[in-house]
Amino acid sequence: MASEILVLEDFLPYRLNRLADAISRDFSKIYRDRYGLNRPEWRTLATLGQYGTMTATEIGAHSAMHKTKVSRAVVALAKRGWLKREADPSDRRVEHLTLTRNGISAYRALVPLASAYGEKLLAALAPEDQAKLSEGLRALEQALSGKCNRLVSRSARDTASAAATNGAKAQAK
Amino acid sequence: MASEILVLEDFLPYRLNRLADAISRDFSKIYRDRYGLNRPEWRTLATLGQYGTMTATEIGAHSAMHKTKVSRAVVALAKRGWLKREADPSDRRVEHLTLTRNGISAYRALVPLASAYGEKLLAALAPEDQAKLSEGLRALEQALSGKCNRLVSRSARDTASAAATNGAKAQAK
DNA sequence: GTTTGATAGTTACATTCCCAACCGTTACAA
DNA sequence: TTGTAACGGTTGGGAATGTAACTATCAAAC
Numbered sequence: 001m002a003s004e005i006l007v008l009e010d011f012l013p014y015r016l017n018r019l020a021d022a023i024s025r026d027f028s029k030i031y032r033d034r035y036g037l038n039r040p041e042w043r044t045l046a047t048l049g050q051y052g053t054m055t056a057t058e059i060g061a062h063s064a065m066h067k068t069k070v071s072r073a074v075v076a077l078a079k080r081g082w083l084k085r086e087a088d089p090s091d092r093r094v095e096h097l098t099l100t101r102n103g104i105s106a107y108r109a110l111v112p113l114a115s116a117y118g119e120k121l122l123a124a125l126a127p128e129d130q131a132k133l134s135e136g137l138r139a140l141e142q143a144l145s146g147k148c149n150r151l152v153s154r155s156a157r158d159t160a161s162a163a164a165t166n167g168a169k170a171q172a173k
Numbered sequence: 174m175a176s177e178i179l180v181l182e183d184f185l186p187y188r189l190n191r192l193a194d195a196i197s198r199d200f201s202k203i204y205r206d207r208y209g210l211n212r213p214e215w216r217t218l219a220t221l222g223q224y225g226t227m228t229a230t231e232i233g234a235h236s237a238m239h240k241t242k243v244s245r246a247v248v249a250l251a252k253r254g255w256l257k258r259e260a261d262p263s264d265r266r267v268e269h270l271t272l273t274r275n276g277i278s279a280y281r282a283l284v285p286l287a288s289a290y291g292e293k294l295l296a297a298l299a300p301e302d303q304a305k306l307s308e309g310l311r312a313l314e315q316a317l318s319g320k321c322n323r324l325v326s327r328s329a330r331d332t333a334s335a336a337a338t339n340g341a342k343a344q345a346k
Numbered sequence: 347g348t349t350t351g352a353t354a355g356t357t358a359c360a361t362t363c364c365c366a367a368c369c370g371t372t373a374c375a376a
Numbered sequence: 377t378t379g380t381a382a383c384g385g386t387t388g389g390g391a392a393t394g395t396a397a398c399t400a401t402c403a404a405a406c
Contacts (some may be wrong), residue, residue, distance in 0.1 A: 003288070004281060004283070005222065005223055005282075005284065006219055006222065006223060006284045006288060007223065008219055008220065008223055008228075008235075008236070010275070010291075011287065011291050012196070012217075012294055012295065013193075013196045013197055013290070013291065013294075014219075014236075014292050015198045015314070016189065016192055016193040016196060016310070017193045017196075017197050017198075018236065018237045018314075018319055019193070019313055019314065019317070020186075020189040020190045020192070021193070021237055022237055022317060023186045023189060023190075023317070024186055024189070027186045031207050031399095035349080037308060038391090038392075039340070039392095040392090040393095041336050043187075045186050046179055046181055046187075047181065048181065049178065050178055050179060050181055054354095055344075055354075056354075056355065057353085057355080061302050063181070063187075063191065064191045064194055064195055066393080066394070067354080067355070067356090068210065068356080068357090068393080068394075068395090069392090069393075069394090070355090071354095071356060071357090072356095072392090072393095073356060074355095075356090076367090079223075091353095091354085091401075091402070092353070092354095092400080092401060092402085093353065093354040093400070093402070094353095094354060094355090094401095094402045095355080102307060108177060111176070111178065112177045112227065114179050114184065115176070115179060116350060117186070118183075118184050118185050119188075121185055121313075121316075122185065123311065123317055124316035124317075125312045126311075126312065129308065129309055129312035130309075130315075131191075131305075132304075132305040132306070132308050132309035132312070133185075133305070133306075133308075133309025133310065133312065133313060134309070135302065135306075136190050136298075136302055136303075136305035136306025136307070136308075136309045136310070137189070137192065137306065137309070139183035139298045139299065139302035139305070139306065140192055140294075140298065140302075141188070141191075141192065141308060143297035143298055144192070144195060144196070144297075171211065185392080204394075211361090212362095213362095228384075229385065230383085230384060239363085239364070239365090240384080240385070240386090241363080241365085241385090241386080241387085242362090242363075242364090243385090244364090244384095244385060244386060244387090245363095245386090247385095248386090264371075264372070264383095264384085265370080265371060265372085265384095266371050266372070266383065266384040266385070267371095267383095267384060267385090268384080268385080281371080289359075300402095327368070
């Protein structure tokens with residue numbers, strides 16, 4: 001019998017959405033209350049904090065945000081003085097985005113809160129469930145990276161190691 | 174060394190959100206192109222299709238939607254003639270929502286598409302990864318159902334079996 | 347050179363969303 | 377009874393979002 005009823009509790013898009021919504025909404029309090037950031041702004045900050053310097057397109061590809069969201073987030077963060085935009089000398093369409101000192105210090109203040117949140121979340125699961133979740137998600141990420149409009153940009157990934165050197169970490173001194 | 178950098182690829186809220194966003198956006202084409210439904214409307218339809226009769230509050234609790242979203246989705250679906258609203262005789266604040274014949278036939282048309290989508294998604298994973306993902310998500314759902322404003326409403330769950338009898342399935346005849 | 351097409355990023359507009367205030371109803375207690 | 381607090385559901389205003397168009401630039405072909 002091809003079921004005529006869709007069991008939402010077993011339906012992957014539904015389950016992922018419910019979880020992501022609930023967690024994201026809960027977690028957003030941290031950066032919203034603290035700094036008045038919205039989600040695209042936080043994501044942009046977090047991406048630049050991790051990778052150092054990126055273009056808007058790379059940020060969008062990496063975090064699966066639409067370019068208009070990134071664009072507005074960049075404007076907002078620049079207005080705060082948290083990131084600086086530098087023109088690419090060889091391609092004037094491109095802007096290289098980097099966190100300023102203020103941006104980095106905000107990032108550094110948020111990282112432990114975010115880490116703690118993530119760990120608290122995982123700590124509520126049995127160790128074997130943590131592993132299952134992580135590996136299951138990784139498999140799904142991998143499956144989607146091929147099919148859909150690939151979720152992880154190649155270029156962003158390539159610059160990761162270099163960025164880690166130039167990014168927030170380096171300025172920790 | 175307490176890391177000063179947050180590795181987004183390992184950060185649960187980030188991973189869940191990226192996946193959920195991408196999948197949800199992709200899947201939404203199915204009910205959007207076909208019927209011009211938006212996400213709250215589809216969710217309401219799917220919830221009523223599965224459970225038969227519910228109140229707006231129950232739908233919201235079950236699918237983690239804000240009550241204003243549910244309210245507007247109900248108005249929209251009622252306007253299409255896809256659901257009927259019946260006053261509760263003993264409590265005039267409450268409305269019992271049920272899909273009409275048209276609503277059920279739309280639901281029945283969408284269920285196989287949704288099921289196929291979910292299965293296609295899972296089919297891209299190795300069987301053991303499917304199991305890990307499902308169990309990992311279940312563990313997370315369970316963990317959150319206790320802490321947060323529990324994601325699954327008790328009352329909705331209790332009526333599940335009864336609803337399956339009265340709901341879309343029964344009218345399949 | 348200039349045309350064509352792709353790309354980086356911004357802007358405009360219409361829709362959707364969240365939050366808070368609100369209405370009507372119910373429960374319950376003084 | 378009369379407050380008063382809680383609840384189901386709706387509405388309104390401001391913010392966020394997505395789509396599509398747009399500007400500016402680049403690259404490649406002719």
